[in-house]
Amino acid sequence: MSRDDALSWGGDDDPTLDVGSRPAPEPEPAPGREAAPPALPLGFTAVGRGSDEVGRIEADGTVTLPGEPAPLSNAVLVSLGILGGAYALFTVGGIIGGLRLQGTAQFLVSPVGYRFAFWLAVVAPALWFLTAYVLTRGAKAWVRLVWLIGGLALLIPWPFMFVGAVGQ
Known part of the structure; x- marks a missing residue:
């Protein structure tokens, strides 16, 4: 008696005992x-x-x-939505704060320089969001979120924060 005989039953190789189906072999790829x-x-x-x-x-x-x-996972999608909303609020804050400072700023800066800085402040949040999103496509999700959060810290609409929407 051999060692393999203990692992088999007499008649195991009988083809009539096959009752289950075997998975089909993987097809060979076409030439x-x-x-x-x-x-x-x-x-x-x-x-x-x-x-x-x-x-x-x-x-x-x-x-x-x-x-x-x-x-992207659900948590990252929700985070992107929240950050996108914050960037939209920063754009609105830049518009409101910039318009509130219009009369005062033109005493210090030329009207052309003021208009340029005003529109740059309005467009900067959208540009940062789009740039960070596009340039971090191949990176991990946390890298994209760090760049977007860093942009929020950098682009705070200071005129709105100091002057606000109502009075000084």
């Missing part, structure tokens, strides 16, 4: 077409040589190929 790259489920990270060629299997079963941008 001239490459096989799909390997993919890992979410939560797993490929490391080592060739790891940049490994795709991701999303929760719904779709495969994201390497090089495609990762979909």
Whole structure:
């Protein structure tokens, strides 16, 4: 009696005993077409040589190929919405604060210089948001959020903060 005999039952190789179906073998790729790259489920990270060629299997079963941008999570989407709203409020604050200072500022700066600075202050939040969003497409989500939060700290509408919407 051999060691493998303990792991088998007499007649295991009888073809009439196959009652289950076996999965169909993967079809060979057509000539001239490459096989799909390997993919890992979410939560797993490929490391080592060739790891940049490994795709991701999303929760719904779709495969994201390497090089495609990762979909944003719900928390990041909500954060982007909140930050976008804050940038829109900064634009409104720049308009209100700049218009409140119009009479005073023209004593210190030429009217052309004032108009240029006014429109730059109005457009700056939208430009920062768009630039940070586009330039951080390939980066991690936290990097994008840090750049957007940094822009909020940099672009505070000071005229609105000091003068406000009503009086001085």
